[in-house]
Amino acid sequence: MAGHTHIVGAGLAGLSAAINLLKAGRDVSLYEASGHAGGRCRSYHDATLDHRIDNGNHLVLSGNRAVMGYLKEIGASDSLTGPTAPEFPFYDLESAEQWTVALDAGFLPRAMLSKGGRVPGARRLDYLKAFHLAFAGKEATVAQCLGPDNALYRRFWEPLAVAVLNTDGDEAAASLLWPVIFETMGRGGSACRPLTAKVGLSESFVDPALAVLKDRGAEVSFNNRLRKLTIDSNRVTALTLGQDTVNLGEGDSIILAVPPSAAAELVPGLGAPDDFRAIVNGHFRLAQKTEGFSFLGLIGGVAQWLFVRGDIVSVTVSAADDLVEQPTEVIAGRLWADVAKALNLGVAPMPTWRIVKEKRATFAQTPSQVGRRPPARTALNNLFLAGDWTDTGLPATIEGTLRSGVMASDADLENLN
Numbered sequence: 001m002a003g004h005t006h007i008v009g010a011g012l013a014g015l016s017a018a019i020n021l022l023k024a025g026r027d028v029s030l031y032e033a034s035g036h037a038g039g040r041c042r043s044y045h046d047a048t049l050d051h052r053i054d055n056g057n058h059l060v061l062s063g064n065r066a067v068m069g070y071l072k073e074i075g076a077s078d079s080l081t082g083p084t085a086p087e088f089p090f091y092d093l094e095s096a097e098q099w100t101v102a103l104d105a106g107f108l109p110r111a112m113l114s115k116g117g118r119v120p121g122a123r124r125l126d127y128l129k130a131f132h133l134a135f136a137g138k139e140a141t142v143a144q145c146l147g148p149d150n151a152l153y154r155r156f157w158e159p160l161a162v163a164v165l166n167t168d169g170d171e172a173a174a175s176l177l178w179p180v181i182f183e184t185m186g187r188g189g190s191a192c193r194p195l196t197a198k199v200g201l202s203e204s205f206v207d208p209a210l211a212v213l214k215d216r217g218a219e220v221s222f223n224n225r226l227r228k229l230t231i232d233s234n235r236v237t238a239l240t241l242g243q244d245t246v247n248l249g250e251g252d253s254i255i256l257a258v259p260p261s262a263a264a265e266l267v268p269g270l271g272a273p274d275d276f277r278a279i280v281n282g283h284f285r286l287a288q289k290t291e292g293f294s295f296l297g298l299i300g301g302v303a304q305w306l307f308v309r310g311d312i313v314s315v316t317v318s319a320a321d322d323l324v325e326q327p328t329e330v331i332a333g334r335l336w337a338d339v340a341k342a343l344n345l346g347v348a349p350m351p352t353w354r355i356v357k358e359k360r361a362t363f364a365q366t367p368s369q370v371g372r373r374p375p376a377r378t379a380l381n382n383l384f385l386a387g388d389w390t391d392t393g394l395p396a397t398i399e400g401t402l403r404s405g406v407m408a409s410d411a412d413l414e415n416l417n
């Protein structure tokens, strides 16, 4: 296949595009501004904890078909782990109530048929509200469709929506939650198993992809920031990377897989999401190790999800724009209080900790920001966009990100044919 695709940004969107293009026999170069691949989804050694950690806890679901396809393509299908059953355990930090949302027979049937299968306080009819999402208008929020004054909303839908959309339910776009429900719960329990990386995010999603790129002859360069696109009539004709200029030939193209603010600076007139939400993760190193991996949804505190892997307990707070402004010591203390309560540790002193603040974890997934997502194709013939902020129809998650890479690279390939 004549020509070359230059991919800018080695987050999961750029990696996904590269893998798809290499599979189709296209020559690929990948340029990354930082010293590592993975972007917002990666692992690194933390000196304070003396442990390898992920930048943030990431959960996917067994029904995420782009995730499963990508992992298969890079030879990492067996790198995820999770509970054998599609179950989501919850704990109320105020009332100490516990419950599990079990999705083994699909979401609605089991929960509606037996009282024991329902979230405490939830009525049968509350479950039917899920279908409001299917008919939600573009401007509708999750709270307008599913809540806000019922136990099912407070104890399941709201925590789920905040985790998936990284946006509070009263402003989160309902239109983005429905495809997730449809593609997972709509397909029954086998599509709803929560999964996480067995070892770390990089070991699952990044390192095996880089190995495939190397194996198939792709050029990958780090510390190589794209500074400028030279545009002539309706094509990009050159890239300025650091001090170097790469001239583009007839059959050459570019996939810009950078965050929206970087893309908007590089592409004149590009409309893109410009409002963001934070995620805060707290990691605590315990004295003893536990086998395997477990997680727990938390209600009524600051921490929202708790993950235990080996001797590290990690907690996540999404839509954390207020919390992220607090000093890390204060955040650590507040999160540890929730961890100690949830794990019944009594007044255990706070162990070694690390707080990771991601101020721009994702774009704010509100109806107005969703309306700003651009498609993969641009007004320029040989320029395509990828990233969790582009218009995939899905939330800004790993699944949406990987699909964005496939959509941009498919558009590139279509153009060549």
Ligand SMILES: Cc1cc2nc3c(=O)[nH]c(=O)nc-3n(C[C@H](O)[C@H](O)[C@H](O)COP(=O)(O)OP(=O)(O)OC[C@H]3O[C@@H](n4cnc5c(N)ncnc54)[C@H](O)[C@@H]3O)c2cc1C
Pocket: 008, 009, 010, 011, 012, 013, 014, 031, 032, 033, 034, 036, 037, 038, 039, 040, 041, 055, 056, 057, 058, 059, 060, 224, 225, 226, 227, 257, 258, 259, 262, 279, 280, 281, 358, 360, 361, 362, 386, 387, 388, 389, 396, 397, 398, 399, 401
């Ligand atoms: C804390 C946290 C928790 C999350 N939890 C989950 C979860 O549980 N489940 C889930 O599915 N998703 C989760 N996500 C979302 C998921 O991580 C993102 O959707 C995904 O990683 C976005 O990938 P991307 O490739 O679009 O962007 P990025 O990862 O941001 O990649 C863009 C890359 O472009 C590079 N770049 C920028 N400018 C330039 C330039 N000019 N030249 C060259 N390179 C450049 C950047 O350095 C970066 O490497 C979470 C995100 C965060 C931050």
